[in-house]
Amino acid sequence: MTSVTSDLDTLRTTFPAWAVFRSDAGVFYGTRRGEMLTNSQVEAGLLQTVCADDLPTFVVLLREQDARR
8 A cells, every 4th residue: 555655646746737546446546636627628638537447557648638738
């Protein structure tokens, strides 16, 4: 658990625009902090919330979303 907590702390530092957490089921979630996307942003591929079953996939999703900005 300490490793996951450390990973989450690192993610929070690396992606400050995202609120990140891990569910009790072990799924990683990130949702944008203080920002509601417009319809046009969603149509352009931005997501309000991302999730993944593993940490590497989750990081890829966050990076992809940041790159779309």
